[in-house]
Each structure stands twice: as structure tokens, then as C-alpha cells.
Amino acid sequence: MIYLDNNASTRPAPEVLAAMTQCQQNHWANPAARHAAGQAASRLLEQARAQLAQLLNGKPRQVVFTSGATEANVQVLHGLTPRDAGGEPPLLLMSGIEHAAFLKAAQLREAQGLLRLQLLPVDAQGRVSLDAAQALIRPGVQLVSVMAANNETGVLQPIAEIAALCRAAGALLHVDATQIVGRLPFDFTGSGADLASLSAHKLHGPKGIGALLLRENLAWPALLPGAQERGRRGGTANLPAIVGFGVAAQLAGQNLSEAALRQAHLRDAFEAQLAARLPLRVFGADVPRLPNTSCLRIGALHADAVLGRLERGGLIAASGAACSSGGQQASHVLRAMNVAEAEAQGALRFSLSRDTSAEDIAAALQIMGEALAPLAQAA
Numbered sequence: 001m002i003y004l005d006n007n008a009s010t011r012p013a014p015e016v017l018a019a020m021t022q023c024q025q026n027h028w029a030n031p032a033a034r035h036a037a038g039q040a041a042s043r044l045l046e047q048a049r050a051q052l053a054q055l056l057n058g059k060p061r062q063v064v065f066t067s068g069a070t071e072a073n074v075q076v077l078h079g080l081t082p083r084d085a086g087g088e089p090p091l092l093l094m095s096g097i098e099h100a101a102f103l104k105a106a107q108l109r110e111a112q113g114l115l116r117l118q119l120l121p122v123d124a125q126g127r128v129s130l131d132a133a134q135a136l137i138r139p140g141v142q143l144v145s146v147m148a149a150n151n152e153t154g155v156l157q158p159i160a161e162i163a164a165l166c167r168a169a170g171a172l173l174h175v176d177a178t179q180i181v182g183r184l185p186f187d188f189t190g191s192g193a194d195l196a197s198l199s200a201h202k203l204h205g206p207k208g209i210g211a212l213l214l215r216e217n218l219a220w221p222a223l224l225p226g227a228q229e230r231g232r233r234g235g236t237a238n239l240p241a242i243v244g245f246g247v248a249a250q251l252a253g254q255n256l257s258e259a260a261l262r263q264a265h266l267r268d269a270f271e272a273q274l275a276a277r278l279p280l281r282v283f284g285a286d287v288p289r290l291p292n293t294s295c296l297r298i299g300a301l302h303a304d305a306v307l308g309r310l311e312r313g314g315l316i317a318a319s320g321a322a323c324s325s326g327g328q329q330a331s332h333v334l335r336a337m338n339v340a341e342a343e344a345q346g347a348l349r350f351s352l353s354r355d356t357s358a359e360d361i362a363a364a365l366q367i368m369g370e371a372l373a374p375l376a377q378a379a
């Protein structure tokens, strides 16, 4: 099987699995306990925190472990100050291409009167419009949330420019860094972000573990109250997963730029060879993208028809976001980019990882050629 759905989830690295198993077998004591076994577990917890902080150029105390990026994102919403200076619910600006679960959580809070929500539009390439950002990021906005890289198109967002606008307006900036971490360098301290979210399973770590990063001295209320994580996230730490996350972060930091270049090269060759054989539209092709992501449409083919054939041929890919695939509605990301509904229904996402080889890409192209020839003729 050729697996090109790494933006949905990546294969846990063997080193991650080994460290997790070792932890399960030998360090099952509660890391909050004072006895020696608990203290040994606690040292592993702090080692993982340091490994993650190092990858993100942060300090260990800035890392709060959560159950994943979804929880970290919701903790960001939860921590907004309930009333602004004028007594109104907080004003939140979010890009219209944030992760679907995050948008949903914000919309739910808006419906409950807990916040006021404004969406930042994106251009036809899927990048947040800086003109719109300049007009909308103004005094009175409590928090701006823009992802570093989009999960469907891979398009990188202008975080440095948005951070400067936030600073000028006195607004906090949250960056969902889930898709960029482990694929390109992400310097939390240098990014200008006050908060960031990420998830281990996108960087060859385990599922069900993620982190919220907090700027130094930024106090942020817990979503789950409790003593753990310095009072910022209650509940017994999921130590095996945290240990796996730490190892995944350490591995991701090794040869990160080299791995990114190699993936970009493979991805570009994949797109070029497909374009030579089939009528292709690549979404976000004209702006900087993650090196591993290709979101494209082949002729007038519907994504479901293509994906079924590819899977039967041994190639796994996705249509838009994993969470929205299966549904009939076109992706909210492509709709925000003003892609026509019929075109968006054809969008396919191929996402590589550092494990993807040139042979995998050659095999993927062969499978696509064979599976799609009859459809492409009809298209």
C-alpha cells in the first residue's frame, strides 16, 4: 500500500513505539506521586516537555500537554476574557480556513453569546488576505487565530505580518501549528504568537496527545481544572503518549530542512508528471506551501470516484480534510478560496511524509495512470 494521507495522520516512528512500550512496562506510576517510582515517571514527563520545547524554540515551562490540537484550540477559546472593556463578549477574528472542529467550537460559542466572531477572508490561493487583516485587526479585538499551514492545501499563512498587526492593535495571536510542526521549522518564540496548538500524530507520534504553547508569563485558564501541568490542565498525565511525543519531536528536529527539501522535490515531481498526463489544477500552487502537500483536481472527475479506484489499486489519498470526507459538502477551505462547488467536489489531497520514497511516488503515479485512464478519457 502506498500511503499519501499524512496530513490526516502519520505512521508512528519505531523509536516512538519502543519508547512508549518501555514507558508502559516500566513507568506506570503516576508522575504526580511523590514516591521514587512517581518521580522517575515525572522525570520522563519533563524530558518530553524539554524535547518538544527544543523543537519549537520555546521553554519547557511554556508547554502544556493536552489530548490533541482540538483540545488545545478549545482551551484557547475557553481562556478568552468573558467581557471586553465595553462590557461586550470578546471579539475573536479567525481565518475562514481554520480546522473544521475549531471553527465549529467558535461558532457554537458565538451562538451561545460567549464571543463575537469575525472571519478573516482568504484569497484565491488560500492565503489570508493581508488587506482584510489590516482592516479587521483593530483595537478592541481580543484574539486573532490563524493557522500556520492549512491542512487541505498546505498553504502557509503570513504569520509574521499578522503578528505585527496584532501587536499594533493590542490583540493576542493564536497559531494552530498542527500541520507545520515536523514539516518545516516552527519557531514559536520568534513567530510573535502568544499561543500555539499542535498534535503528536502529525509528526510520527501517537494519537491522543498534543500541546498548547503559551508565551512566557501569559496566564491562561485551564479547560480541565486540576493540579497537573502547573494548574493549566488537570487529569493524570498520559505519560506513554507524552514520552512518544517527546521522541517524535526529537526525531522531527533531526534533518528537518533536508527532509523538507526531499519531500518538496518528490511532491513537485509528482505534480509535474501528473500534469504531463492528465488535465490538472493544483490548488495553492502559486504561493508557498508545505513541502509534503498537494491538493489538486483532475479534469472534471469527482473525488469519490477517483479515490475508490486509487484505493483498489493500492494508493491511499484523501479528499479535502479527513474530518469532512464522506460528507457531500465541498470543503470549507476551497469554498473560502472561491472555488466553484463542482470544482471543489473534485479536490484530492496527496500528503507525503519523511518516510515517502521516490519509489513510492513512482508507484503512486503508475497506479494513478492505470486507475484513471478510463475516467480521464471520459473527462
Ligand code: PLP
Pocket (backbone or CB within 6 Å): 007, 008, 067, 068, 069, 070, 071, 099, 147, 149, 150, 151, 176, 178, 179, 198, 199, 200, 208, 209, 210
Ligand atoms: N488543527 C489542524 C490544522 C489539523 O490539521 C488537525 C488535525 O486534523 C487538528 C487541528 C486536530 O488535531 P487533533 O487530531 O490532535 O485533535
